[in-house]
Amino acid sequence: MSFNGAGQADLIGTPGLHVEAKRVERLEVYKSLDQAERSVTNRNCPETPVVISRRNNTKTGDSIVILRLDGFLTYYLAWLKSMGLPHI
Secondary structure (H helix, E strand, O other), rough: EEEEOOOOOOOOOOOOOOEEEOOOOOOHHHHHHHHHHHHHHHHHHOOOEEEEEEEOOOOHHOOOOOHHHHHHHHHHHHHHHOOOOOOO
16 A cells, blocks of 8 residues: 555555545544545546544554445445355
8 A cells, every 4th residue: 555646545555445544633524535535536436435534643553444334335245245144
């Protein structure tokens, strides 16, 4: 994974995901997610828009990931299937 410039995903090397990275003390969740979704729409790419955020002086592994429920369910159901677990 690496970071990218303006106009594209902030984090590249994450196939299937369009990552908007935010390092702020107060995250505007919907505004940030809207930004990622607009970028996906403007670039006409099939990636799932997500926001990854952390506060200053917080470990990278403690970051939070935000995506719409429909996007989450796509990945969760695929994971259930890959584990051979029952799914709806």
